[in-house]
Structures are given as C-alpha cells and as structure tokens.
Amino acid sequence: xxxxxxxxxxxxxxxxxxxxxxxxxxxxxxxxNDKLRAEGAWVFAGGLHPISSATTVDATGDExxxxxxxxxxxxxxxxxxxxxxxxxxxxALRWAIEGSRACAGKVEVRPFEGEPSADESx
Amino acid sequence: MGATDEIExxxxxxxxxVVASLVRRFGDIDLAEDAAAEALLAAVERWPADGVPPNPxxxxxxxxxxxxxxxxxRESHRxxxxxxxxxxxxxxxxxxxxxxxxDRLRLVFTCCHPALAPEVRVALTLxxxxxxxxxxxxxxxxxxxxxxxxxxxxxxxxxxxxxxPYRVPAPEDLTARLSAVLAVVYLVYNEGYLASGAxxxxxxxxxxxxxxxxRLLRELLPDTPEVTxxxxxxxxxxxxSGVRVAGDELVPLPDQDRGGWDRELVAEGHALVxxxxxxxxxxxxxxxxxxLLAAVNAVxxxxxxAADTDWGQIAALYAQLEVVAPSPIxxxxxxxxxxxLDGPEVALATVDRLPLTTYHPWHVTxxxxxxxxxxxxxxxxxxxxxxxxxxxxAERAYLSxxxxxxxxx
Numbered sequence: 001x002x003x004x005x006x007x008x009x010x011x012x013x014x015x016x017x018x019x020x021x022x023x024x025x026x027x028x029x030x031x032x033n034d035k036l037r038a039e040g041a042w043v044f045a046g047g048l049h050p051i052s053s054a055t056t057v058d059a060t061g062d063e064x065x066x067x068x069x070x071x072x073x074x075x076x077x078x079x080x081x082x083x084x085x086x087x088x089x090x091x092a093l094r095w096a097i098e099g100s101r102a103c104a105g106k107v108e109v110r111p112f113e114g115e116p117s118a119d120e121s122x
Numbered sequence: 123m124g125a126t127d128e129i130e131x132x133x134x135x136x137x138x139x140v141v142a143s144l145v146r147r148f149g150d151i152d153l154a155e156d157a158a159a160e161a162l163l164a165a166v167e168r169w170p171a172d173g174v175p176p177n178p179x180x181x182x183x184x185x186x187x188x189x190x191x192x193x194x195x196r197e198s199h200r201x202x203x204x205x206x207x208x209x210x211x212x213x214x215x216x217x218x219x220x221x222x223x224x225d226r227l228r229l230v231f232t233c234c235h236p237a238l239a240p241e242v243r244v245a246l247t248l249x250x251x252x253x254x255x256x257x258x259x260x261x262x263x264x265x266x267x268x269x270x271x272x273x274x275x276x277x278x279x280x281x282x283x284x285x286x287p288y289r290v291p292a293p294e295d296l297t298a299r300l301s302a303v304l305a306v307v308y309l310v311y312n313e314g315y316l317a318s319g320a321x322x323x324x325x326x327x328x329x330x331x332x333x334x335x336x337r338l339l340r341e342l343l344p345d346t347p348e349v350t351x352x353x354x355x356x357x358x359x360x361x362x363s364g365v366r367v368a369g370d371e372l373v374p375l376p377d378q379d380r381g382g383w384d385r386e387l388v389a390e391g392h393a394l395v396x397x398x399x400x401x402x403x404x405x406x407x408x409x410x411x412x413x414l415l416a417a418v419n420a421v422x423x424x425x426x427x428a429a430d431t432d433w434g435q436i437a438a439l440y441a442q443l444e445v446v447a448p449s450p451i452x453x454x455x456x457x458x459x460x461x462x463l464d465g466p467e468v469a470l471a472t473v474d475r476l477p478l479t480t481y482h483p484w485h486v487t488x489x490x491x492x493x494x495x496x497x498x499x500x501x502x503x504x505x506x507x508x509x510x511x512x513x514x515x516a517e518r519a520y521l522s523x524x525x526x527x528x529x530x531x
Contacts, residue, residue, distance in 0.1 A: 002285045088287040089237055090295075111284045 001085045003043060003112040004092040008105045010051075010079040025104050032102035036084060041095060047080035079105075083112075125170045133162050136179040137253025138338070142225035143183050144190055145232075145288055151250065151278050153190055161186035226251060227342045228288045230335075234303040235286045242277045243306050249274055251338070252331050262313065262328055300343075304352050304412060307335045311356050315363065318513030323367050329360055347398050351413030354394035358419035361387035372520040376428035388423045395420040411447040414439050418455075433462040450476040454484055466494040482511035486521065498528050 017025075036042040051070050054077075058065045070077060082099060086092040092109055100107040137158060144154035161182045175181040233246040241263070248254045248262070260270035280286065291299040314328025336353040343349045365382035366373055398413045409417065418439050425431040440456035454476055461469035470491045478484035485508035492501035505525035512518050 088285040088289075089235075090287055090289070090291070092284075093237070109284075113283075 001087055002092075002114070003083055003085050004089075004095075005108075005110045005112065006082040006084060006092075006096050006099050007078050007108045007110070008080045008099075008103050009076045009108065010105075011076045013075075025102070028102040028104075032098055033082075035098070036082070036095070041084045041086060043083040043085055045080070045082040048078060051077040126166060128174070129162075129165050129169055132174070132178045133165065133182070134253040136182050138226050138229070138251040139179055140183045140186050141250055141253075142229040144186055145229055145250075146225045147187065148190055148194070149288070151281065153193065154186075155250075157186040157190035157193065158182070160189040164189075224342050226338065227290055230303055230339070231290055231299055232281060232286055232288050234299070234306050235281075236299070236302060237284065237286060238277055238280065240305075240309075242273055243302065244309055245270060245274055246277050247303075247306050247335070248310065248331065251335060254331065258327075262325070264318070300346065300348070303339070304348060307332050307339065308352060308356075308412070310335070311359070315359060316514050316517070323370070323372065323514055323516035324363055326363075329356070329363065332356060333360060347401055347407075348410045348412050350394050351398055351410060351416045354391045354398065354416035355412050355419060357387045357394070358391035358416060358423050360384070361391065361423060367516045370516055370519055371523065372514070372516040374520070375422060380426065383423065391416065391423070392420055408442075408446070411443065414443045414446065431462070433459045437463060450478050451481065451483075454478060454481075454487060458487060461491060461494075466491040470495065479507075480511065482508050482513075485511065489521075489524070493524075493528065502528055 033042065033045060036045075054070045056067045056069060056071050058067070080103070082095075084092065084095055086095060089109070089111075092111075096107045096109045140158045140161065141151075141154045144157055145151055148154060164185050165178075165182065169175070230247060230251055233250055234243045238246070245259050245263070248259050249256065254262075256271050256274060257267050259274075260267040263270070265273075290296070310328055311332035314325040314330075314332060317323055317325045317328075333353070333356050336349075336356050339349045340353050361384040362375070362378060364384060365378045365380075395413075395416050398409060398416070401407075402409050402413070418436055421432050421435050421439070437456055437459035440452055440459060443452045444456065454473060457469040457472040460472065470488070473484070473487055473491065476484060485504050489501050489504035489508055492498075492504055502525060505521055505528070509518050509521045509525070512521060
C-alpha cells in the first residue's frame with residue numbers, strides 16, 4: 001500500500017462561494033469521507049483556513065525568524081487535503097476523481113515517500 | 123549479414139517480451155533493462171560459437187532473469203530491502219498463455235498511462251516495447267539525447283514512486299485506456315510517414331516499428347475492432363509508401379503510380395477492413411475512428427486509377443467519422459471528398475469556416491481549391507502559408523513546384 005496526498009488548491013482572485021453555495025459541497029465531501037473510511041482508504045483529511053492565517057518559521061539560521069504570511073508568493077495555495085492509502089496509482093486516481101467531484105475542485109495526487117517497511121526495521 | 127547483426131535483430135525483436143517478463147517478476151523497470159542488456163552481452167559472447175539457440179527469446183528471458191536474480195543477491199548483502207524483495211519475488215516462468223496475461227500487454231498500458239505526458243508515453247513505449255535505444259528515440263523526435271534520457275528517467279521514476287501499476291486495466295476502463303495506447307502507436311507511425319525536420323522525408327524505422335507494435339497489439343487483443351482498424355490503417359498507408367516520394371518530392375495520392383503499391387500489404391489491409399465490417403454487422407456496434415480511417419484508405423487502394431475513386435463512399439465515411447470523433451480535421455478531409463462530388467466552391471465554403479490556420483494541410487487544401495476556381499493570387503498566398511508551416515522537406519518541394527506552376531497558368 002502507498003499513501004497519497006490528494007490536495008485541493010485555491011486560486012487567488014477566485015470569488016469565495018457563499019456558505020449557502022458551499023452547503024451541498026460540504027455534504028458531498030462528508031459522504032466521500034465516509035466512503036474512504038468504510039473502504040479502509042482513509043488516513044487523514046482536513047480543510048485549511050485562508051492563506052492570510054499562515055505564519056512562516058525559518059530556523060535554518062542562528063536565530064529562528066517568524067514571518068507573517070505564506071512561505072512563497074504564490075497565486076494559489078492548498079485549501080484542504082486528504083491523505084489516503086491505496087494499492088497503486090490507478091486506485092488513488094479513482095479516489096481523486098470522486099474527491100474532485102465531491103469538493104468541486106481540481107485535485108492533485110502525489111505519492112508519499114515510502115515508510116520503512118517492517119522487514120527493514122526488524 | 124554478420125552474426126552480430128543477426129543477434130541484434132533477434133534482440134530487438136525479443137526485447138519487449140524479455141523486459142516485460144522481468145518487469146512482472148521483479149517489479150522494477152531499471153533492473154529489467156539492465157538484466158536484458160547483460161543477456162545481450164552473453165548472447166554476443168556465446169551464440170557465434172554455440173549457434174543461435176532454438177528458442178532465442180526463451181534463452182534471453184532465462185539468462186536475463188538469472189542475471190537479475192544475481193544482481194538482487196549481490197545487492198541484498200548491502201541492502202535488506204532487496205532481501206525482502208527476493209522473498210516476495212514471483213518466480214513463475216513467463217506465461218505465453220491467454221491474451222490478457224501477456225506481460226507485454228501489461229507493460230504497454232503502463233507506458234501509455236494517462237498519468238504520463240503524451241510525449242513520454244511515446245518515448246517509453248518505443249524504449250521498453252520496441253527496444254529502441256534512447257539515442258534512436260531522441261533522433262526520431264529531434265530532441266537532444268540528454269533531454270530524451272532525462273524524460274525517460276523521470277518517467278520511470280514516476281512509475282516507481284507513484285506506483286503506476288503493471289496491469290491490463292479493468293474492463294470498464296479498457297476502452298479509454300486502449301485509445302491512449304493506439305494514439306501512441308499511430309503517432310509513431312505518422313511521424314515516420316511524414317517526418318518533420320530536415321532528415322529523410324519518410325522514416326522507415328518509425329513506420330516499421332509502429333506496424334510491429336500494431337501487429338503485437340492485434341496478436342494480444344485479436345477481438346478488439348479498433349486494434350484491427352489501426353493495423354489495417356497503417357498497412358494500407360504503408361502500401362503506398364514506395365511511390366510516395368520521387369526525386370525528393372512528395373507525390374500526392376492522385377499522382378502516384380498505383381502499380382508501385384505493395385499489393386500484399388493492400389490485400390492484408392483489405393482483409394482486416396472486411397473483418398471489421400463483418401464484426402460491426404454482427405455486433406451492431408458501429409466502427410470507431412481507426413476502423414473508419416482504415417475504410418477510407420481501403421476505398422482509395424481499391425481504385426485502379428485516381429479517377430475511379432468512389433468519392434461518395436469516402437465522403438460518407440468522413441461524415442460518419444464526424445459523428446464518432448468530430449474534429450475540424452475530419453471536416454477538412456470530408457471537404458476534400460465533397461470537392462470531387464459537388465465542386466470546389468462548395469468545398470471551399472466549408473474549409474474557410476474551419477479554425478485550422480496553424481495546420482498546414484488546411485492551407486494546402488485551400489490552395490488546391492482556389493487554384494481550381496481560377497483564383498491564382500489567393501492560391502499563391504495559400505501555398506506560401508502551407509510551405510511556411512510544412513515541416514516535411516519533400517512536401518515543401520512539392521508545394522513549391524505547385525506554386526511555381528501557378529505563375530505559368
């Protein structure tokens with residue numbers, strides 16, 4: 001099994017839909033989450049506050065530097081994500097198709113680097 | 123032909139089978155390729171002295187498999203992960219049984235996976251199934267070898283990291299996934315048939331490779347009509363390739379010496395088209411894109427002279443194609459048939475509406491229609507645009523001569 005990050009991106013300047021418009025999306029995402037859990041693919045998921053809530057920390061120098069705002073100037077940022085477990089990319093892509101329909105947005109699929117397996121840690 | 127040439131030929135012939143079988147067993151493309159290369163070295167060493175074994179493909183697969191196991195064992199001393207891999211390894215021999223279990227079929231679906239960019243699919247398919255070297259593929263697509271090597275390396279990395287499976291897709295996905303595979307093969311064929319760039323106008327190594335892949339697909343999926351259609355399309359096009367260029371100039375279909383067509387390929391292509399038609403009648407499922415294009419080519423190759431061409435039939439087939447796979451290019455091709463049936467004026471009205479200003483055949487078609495309508499100045503402008511956009515040397519030569527003839531008219 002491989003873990004995949006399914007991320008949903010917001011693009012700067014796109015109007016934020018009203019709560020009323022979002023209601024069916026929330027419901028669809030809930031149903032999708034339930035299905036992920038029921039089929040054992042669920043690892044973790046969550047939505048994020050707007051990018052204006054971000055703080056960046058840089059402790060690569062002598063003194064940690066804390067800055068208000070995102071890591072990089074960007075036109076888009078992650079609005080939410082799922083971490084799922086799937087046997088291969090085909091399975092992950094099928095989940096991504098359902099996720100994209102549910103959240104009404106594009107979904108990017110990326111594999112996590114492999115965890116050390118039981119054999120290796122033994 | 124020396125012994126080494128013979129070995130090279132067998133190796134290329136068998137490469138896809140050897141690599142695909144190793145990829146299934148070990149789940150690692152790089153390992154499979156390295157082991158196949160080692161098996162070639164062993165063959166070059168042994169065969170000239172011992173003679174070519176009765177089943178060279180089996181010999182190469184077995185030898186490469188042993189080399190791969192040696193390598194895993196060697197590395198397992200340093201790397202516990204490979205020890206685990208060895209115990210998990212599927213040690214079953216290559217199974218040539220059944221259609222869907224053929225290893226090459228799994229691998230072609232991996233190479234043409236939608237998660238890979240189209241140009242990457244082509245390169246990987248030629249590399250892993252066709253056995254072309256990275257240098258040959260780079261040359262075929264006019265990119266530097268290092269660029270192509272990076273592209274292929276990155277793709278193999280993605281297959282591994284993202285776990286793109288080695289699997290024939292589930293029946294519900296098969297049609298969509300197969301169309302990506304057929305598109306790759308057809309693209310390779312077309313690049314060979316009307317080569318872009320300053321090199322040879324027709325590149326037999328590419329058309330030949332595409333036909334070989336087409337035959338392989340048909341062998342693996344004999345009951346899939348579009349697979350048969352694509353093979354028929356390529357064979358009927360290939361049949362005309364011998365007389366398609368004369369004196370470094372492209373010879374268009376109506377001007378070709380039909381006696382120079384390859385009758386065997388024509389016969390084989392026609393038989394495949396008939397097979398598709400019979401199946402379509404039986405199943406009630408209408409023909410897809412490649413079958414319709416093959417049928418168009420069957421009509422052309424059926425005509426003893428250009429004047430005998432059944433344009434009504436061709437127009438009808440393109441009309442059907444406009445329903446199945448609509449595109450402005452299909453409409454353009456239908457208009458060429460319409461010009462023969464209803465005259466150039468009717469055809470030009472259709473052609474002028476199409477959004478194809480960057481597509482050189484659109485300008486060629488306009489030039490020819492305008493010429494027939496006696497609008498020489500407009501035709502000249504259209505030839506200029508076509509020559510500017512055409513990538514093929516022999517086609518430019520032909521168009522330039524057509525343009526020069528205008529002045530004399």
